[in-house]
Amino acid sequence: GQNIDQPTEMTATEGAIVQINCTYQTSGFNGLFWYQQHAGEAPTFLSYNVLDGLEEKGRFSSFLSRSKGYSYLLLKELQMKDSASYLCAVRPAAGNKLTFGGGTRVLVKP
Amino acid sequence: GAGVSQSPSNKVTEKGKDVELRCDPISGHTALYWYRQSLGQGLEFLIYFQGNSAPDKSGLPSDRFSAERTGGSVSTLTIQRTQQEDSAVYLCASSLHVPGTEAFFGQGTRLTVV
Numbered sequence: 672g673q674n675i676d677q678p679t680e681m682t683a684t685e686g687a688i689v690q691i692n693c694t695y696q697t698s699g700f701n702g703l704f705w706y707q708q709h710a711g712e713a714p715t716f717l718s719y720n721v722l723d724g725l726e727e728k729g730r731f732s733s734f735l736s737r738s739k740g741y742s743y744l745l746l747k748e749l750q751m752k753d754s755a756s757y758l759c760a761v762r763p764a765a766g767n768k769l770t771f772g773g774g775t776r777v778l779v780k781p
Numbered sequence: 782g783a784g785v786s787q788s789p790s791n792k793v794t795e796k797g798k799d800v801e802l803r804c805d806p807i808s809g810h811t812a813l814y815w816y817r818q819s820l821g822q823g824l825e826f827l828i829y830f831q832g833n834s835a836p837d838k839s840g841l842p843s844d845r846f847s848a849e850r851t852g853g854s855v856s857t858l859t860i861q862r863t864q865q866e867d868s869a870v871y872l873c874a875s876s877l878h879v880p881g882t883e884a885f886f887g888q889g890t891r892l893t894v895v
Binding site for chain 2: 701702704712713714715716719721758760768769770771772773774776
C-alpha cells in the first residue's frame with residue numbers, strides 16, 4: 672500500500688526559513704509533488720521532483736532522495752501569505768493515482 | 782474551459798437523499814481524479830479515470846459511492862442514501878497523461894448532510 676507522512680503543523684516567523692519534511696513508502700515511484708492550499712481554497716501546484724536532488728523555484732525549493740523515500744519543501748524569506756497547508760503527493764507508478772499525505776499546516780507569525 | 786469547473790459549489794442535503802456532483806475538467810486532460818477532504822484534513826483519494834482504461838475505484842468508501850466519466854470529459858460523482866459522515870469538500874482534479882505534469886484542481890463542492 673501507500674503511506675505518506677508529514678508533520679501536522681509548523682510555526683515560523685516572518686522572514687525566516689521553514690523546512691517541511693515528507694516521507695513515503697509506496698509501491699513504485701514516478702514522481703513527488705508539493706501543493707499549497709490556503710484555507711477554503713483548492714490546492715495549487717508548487718513543485719515536482721522525480722530525480723534525486725534539489726529543485727529551486729524562487730523562494731521555494733524541493734528536495735528528493737528516492738533511496739530514503741524522503742522529500743522536503745523549503746520555504747525561504749517567509750511572508751504572511753505563506754500561511755497555508757502544504758501537501759506532499761506521490762505518484763506510485765506511471766498512470767496511477769496521485770496519493771496525498773495529510774498536509775502540514777504552516778502558520779507564519781509576525 | 783480555462784480551468785477545472787465543479788458544480789454545485791455548495792450542496793446541503795437531507796440524510797438519506799442521493800446527490801450528484803459534477804466535474805468539468807480542463808479540455809484535453811485525459812486523467813481525472815476525485816478526492817474528499819474533511820475539515821482540516823488531507824485529501825482522501827476516491828477514484829481515478831485515465832483515458833479509456835478501467836477506472837481505479839479503490840478509494841471509494843462504500844457501494845453508496847459511484848462515479849462515471851462520459852465521453853472522456855465530464856465526470857459525475859454520485860452518493861446514494863447520504864449519511865452525515867459524507868459531509869466534506871469533494872475536489873476534482875485533471876491532468877495530462879504525461880510524466881511530471883501536475884494535476885489542476887477545481888474549487889470543490891462543499892457537501893453538508895443534515
